Amino acid sequence: MRAFAYTRATDVGAALAAARDPDVKFLGGGTNLLDLMKMGVERPGHLVDVTRLPLAAIEQREGGLRLGATARNSDVANHPLVRQRYRVLSEALVAGASPQLRNMATMGGNLMQRTRCAYFYDPTFAECNKRVPGSGCAALQGHHRMHAILGASEACIATHPSDAAVALAALDAVVRVAGPGGERAIPIVDFHRLPGDTPQLDTNLRGDELITAIDLPALPFGRRSHYLKVRDRNSYAFALVSVAAALDLDGQGVIRQARLALGGVAHKPWRVVEAEQRLVGQRPGDGAWRAAAEAALAGARPRRDNAFKVELARRSIARALATTAALT
Amino acid sequence: MSRRGFLGSMVAGGVVATWPADAQSADAASSGAPPPVRTALTINGHRHELTLDPRVTLLDLLREHLGLTGTKKGCDHGQCGACTVLADGRRINACLSLAVAHDGEQIVTVEGLARGETLHPVQAAFLEQDAFQCGYCTPGQICSAVALLDEVRAGAVSAATADVSRLAPAALSDEEIRERMSGNLCRCGAYPNIVAAVRAAGGRRAA
Secondary structure: OOOOEEEEOOOHHHHHHHOOOOOEEEEOOOOOHHHHHHHOOOOOOEEEEOOOOOOOOEEEEOOEEEEEOOOEHHHHHHOHHHHHHOHHHHHHHHHOOOHHHHHHOEHHHHHOOOOOOHHHHOOOOOOEOOOOOOOOEHHHOOOOOOOOOOOOEOOEOOOOOOOHHHHHHHOOOEEEEEEOOEEEEEEHHHHEOOOOOOOOOOEOOOOOOEEEEEEEOOOOOOOOEEEEEEOOOOOOOOOOEEEEEEEEEOOOOOEEEEEEEEEOOOOOOEEOHHHHHHHOOOOOOHHHHHHHHHHHOOOOOOOOOOOHHHHHHHHHHHHHHHHHHHOO | OOHHHHHHHHHHOOOOOHHHHHHHHHHHHHOOOOOOEEEEEEEOOEEEEEEEOOOOEHHHHHHHHOOOOOOOOOOOOOOOOOOEEEEOOEEEEHHHOEHHHHOOOEEEOHHHOOEOOEOOHHHHHHHHOOOOOOOOOHHHHHHHHHHHHHHHHOOOOOOOOOOOOOOOOOOOOHHHHHHHOOOOOOOOOOHHHHHHHHHHHHHHHHO
16 A cells, blocks of 8 residues: 555645645545445555544435434434434434445545446456546446446446435435535435546535535435335345335325435446336326336446346336335 | 464464554655654553554554454455454444544453453353354444444444434344344354344443
């Protein structure tokens, strides 16, 4: 591992001042960054530890919740208001990683995770446009069973690994960031990028900006929400496909509003507004679920070894929506 | 000579201790040698004041610097759980944690669980239930299980919890134990007895 300096930021201003140096990276729980440094993928010269900044609170705000950027994944998952009002987020968090890693990982760091594409993660592979722009994409013809079926490019077919971010996409979360020019708010669906010709850029966060919080707007039907994760083993594995769903039913049981986002299928959490619109005005049932699933996967472009994900995603959507509708 | 005694003598003879130092100084010289960092941790009740290369993980601090070899290095990438320790009472992977980032914290390793000759109830349950074969993952399994029981008492949810919106503590079913122990792999496949040990320890503590 390249030698690096370690300092601990005492306030946000000091962290931002340090981040003017492009060789600086912020250290949260370290569960991904430290691993990538061991692999030689990330080689920062200076780590600024942000975990002692006063950004760990989980607070009610304007009818919603503000999740501090350094709140640990397990603390958010177990918070009573998250469990009762934003059930899908609690479920998504505990579907990810292991209890040990969730005790370490921060919410901000969760959004900043990098793909687990094997060609990205191991520098002994020469081709990876995300790691070395212009070097090619070994996954196109290589092992891509886990890779993207939506929104990919010829430059990169990696997926984003986060479960929590999929739930946050369904919840219309807003990422609050601080930078040299002050604060700004980025809707979660605009936070992560599609690969296009610049797969080295995972997010629209600038190098001199720091995530300070994630805001969850009020969602009266957030209690009727659910996260379904489908993976090769039942626990402690990344998603093949995952679904975050929320449904608002009227007094007659007709769907008034729906929220639907997919994980494990794209370079970013994949919100499917078209599928949500198909559900409005429908009665819960297989017909409605199937129509929504068809709409969600209409643009799917699978590759040689991940075509199974298309039907897996359709069925996962139907099952997640059925489970969600049955919640009381 | 015991295995631990043998390994200890290797460290004392410099066989293990010198190569990381050489590798570090070569790398540090090429990039301007960032300063070491002063840090103080309490490990199993003993305070340690240290000056460390920031690259030293909590796992390597325990094993290579302090001779606490109970905590194991399995994958060194946060995938196996052999390095599980408690930091301020919470289970973490010591391999993915910089030692200097734990400044001021209370660390408990498997060596710190027993009270004198009296084993921790989870340690006793692992013996009684024969919850290991080779034993390499066992310190991590035990530390993980100790935290698991605390988490369940505190009402923490898991992916096996049917309704996360219910705030009452989950019953400690075998399904809950398996899910909550999924961060600790056992290559020998001692899982059934590990589940039995956690179940027994959970029942004992509740009684």
